[in-house]
Amino acid sequence: MGRFIVRRLLHGLVLLFMVATVVFVLGRLTGNPVDLMLPEDATAEDRTRLIKSLGLDGPMHTQFLVFIGNALQGDLGTSIRMRQPAVDLFFSRLPNTLVIIPWAILLAMVVGIPLGVVAALNRGNMLDRGAGTIAVLGIATPNFWLGIVLIFVFSVELGWLPSGRMGGPEHYVLPVITLGTFLTAGFMRLTRSSMLDVLESEFVKLARIKGLSETVVIWKHCLRNAMIPLLTLWGVFVGNLITGAIVTETVFAWPGVGRLTYEAVIYRDFPLLQAVIILKSILILSINLLVDILYAYVDPRIRLS
């Protein structure tokens, strides 16, 4: 298990280096950042001084080495707009995102997985078809549209829930539903299809031959096996949550890293964008590592090979 984790960490580092490279190169492709950073009336001297202070006077590869060197020391540049270290900005906003993502995942697990099991058990009848239709809608509905419709119905028309900004528990309801809908629908469809596979297997037959109750057969013997394909797709789901957070947080004026990303793009705050992308990659990679470890826990065949 130790070796498995070390190997995964090394993979992660290589991937992170590649992300940093791409981000760096893309950053340079959008033009000279100095033009954005200087006021309109700056002199040519101001310009050269800034270029020098940013280390932009050397050739590309030297710049890249400086960038990587700084990054290794935890310095991912300074936000142009907010004049603060990008890393600090990211971490000051991160908690606000981390308080809604777990709720979205919880929603998906509590609603999506049991619905998937129930749909599989009722394969082909009205219940299964109804759940299937809702799931397809959930997957197909874009985040931004769902968010706006929810605000329109529950905030504007009915006035039951606040339309945005952070606050008490009632502020969480709409953003969590918006962020969690895709995940819930995805979990439901996947649980259904892998449950259908598992229900046909011989070990389920043996569990019944033992005389176990249907509850134990379904929720213990079947579900544990059906969770394996679900975990495999976690990486995709987590990526979707992080990108989904950009839209959701923007729609609900939620001051998390998603909104920070959106602002960085809109204001062409490219050092901040660079930092946000790299830090989010680290986040996604760590979550994936966690999922891999969890995966090995659920499926002993992986743990021991």
Place this chain on the structure above:
Amino acid sequence: MNQDTVLQVRDLATYFELRRGVVKAVDGVSFDLRRGEVLGLVGESGCGKSLTALSIMRLLPKGGARTVRGEVRLGGENILELPASRMRDIRGRRISMILQDPQTSLNPVFTIGEQLREAIFRRAPAKTAEIMKEAVAALRRVEIAAPESRISQYPHQMSGGMKQRVVGAIAMSGEPQVLIADEPTTALDVTIQLQYLKLLKRLQTETGMAILFITHDFGVVARMCDRVAVMYAGRIVECGPVAEVFERPAHPYTRALIASVPKMTGERGRLATIEGQPPSLLDLPPGCRFAPRCNLAEPQCIATYPETADIGPAHTVSCWRSDTR
């Protein structure tokens, strides 16, 4: 019902209702299983052997299979009429089953110990530590070496033969009166097969349980069984003591099956085969189902199904021409 009969199956029929029509996979199967005996159920693939077993266990696959008539009496009560919860109590405790493929019969995500624990717990609920002692004993009974360390292992860490022993241990841990073994050695290596059969025979003698042994292999029947029932296209065509059926097979299908077993002695030559294919279970002939492939067939064979007739001590056959050799 005879005192010694533990399982009595009468006119059992299980059909698949498909859009194209009704597949009569099991169509009027009757037999008795007596205390402490091994009854072989022989026939080629698709003749309804496994489905007969699953009908008795009431574990038919989803998707149209339904037992449409018949009785399965276990100790006097017709278990086909029991509510699902009563049937569940009976499974594992009074009637149990070993499945064909050990590679897929065990749940890959639970340890051997846990899978045994669940089965033992039903017979003797106790603390996990105590049940684990019983689980070790159960593994030792099925001749698994170093059972203490095996208990915490997962199925993928074991060989096929060993897994099938574990499946056996699980199936027998409820001390059932009746064990259905559905081709338990088909998926095993030939050398392992023999060991497994010996083990099963020993455990059967020790516990006195009755075994319904499903196979397509007459060699295995000769080794394992006291009596044999030959099945063809959803029906039992001949039934009798093994020695009797081997020496005086009365049904042309039984004779053809026995002739097609390779022999180590005697004259060499081409192995005997049976011409043609079994009939489609969607569209069965009204008469004897073997008639289209039978070289003794007469018009009567094709027109009406032959009644089951006694032709010797405990030897029955369904054939119009059984007197013809």
